[in-house]
Amino acid sequence: MDEQLKEFFFDEQDRGRLIFEDSPEYDGLLRQSLSLFPDGDLPQPIFDLIETASCLSFAHGFKLGLGLREWAAR
Known part of the structure; x- marks a missing residue:
């Protein structure tokens, strides 16, 4: 399931429905x-950390949403 969530996360980004840069707070921190970094690029480990944290947050929110949906249906 985690791999499917990761694919869904990237699909949402590719389709333009999940754009972190639209958040002023995220954009400012980025x-x-x-x-x-003087060359303007994040080192790969830091980029990977940000991407992993984003995927984890998305997965948590998605699972929470599914749980709330089930709870509301009862």
């Missing part, structure tokens, strides 16, 4: 992070 800009601050990028400013720490």
